[in-house]
Amino acid sequence: VFLRFWSLKNPFVKTDLQNLQEAQERFGEQGFTIVAVNVEDNREEVLKFIKPLALSFPVLLDPAGIVADLYQITGFPTGFLLDQSGIVESSTIGELTADVLEPFLFSLR
Structure with missing residues (x-):
């Protein structure tokens, strides 16, 4: 699982979510x-923002930032690669492309 924290305040959020959609399509199977x-x-x-993006992965809301605080988020976007037990294996801050994300994702295998 790649857990991605994001905010509409980030000017690159649309591109980042589109890149994550590409990664989901490429590696979901x-x-x-x-x-x-x-x-x-x-x-x-x-x-309103995500509807035209037609994302195939779940988008959750953390309106009070409680979950973000638990993960000690300091900037957006921030991602965490979780193993099958839900343990954080690695993290990344900033925009990712599917090509950059690929070795990061498969480092658990």
């Missing part, structure tokens, strides 16, 4: 799953 967590944005604004 190999067991890869993305979970995107929006932090501190309004639900209606998030829904």
Whole structure:
């Protein structure tokens, strides 16, 4: 699982989510799953923003930033690669492309 924290305040969020969608399409059949967590944005604004992106992975809302605080998020976007037990194996901050994400994802194998 790749857990991705993001915010509408980040100017590159659309490109980042599109890149994650590409990664989900490329690697989903190999067991890869993305979970995107929006932090501190309004639900209606998030829904309006993500609808045209047609994302195939779940987008969760963390309006109070409680989950983000648990992961000690200091900037957006931030991602965590979780193993099958939910243990954080590695993390990354900043925009990722599917090509950059590939070796990161398969480092667990």
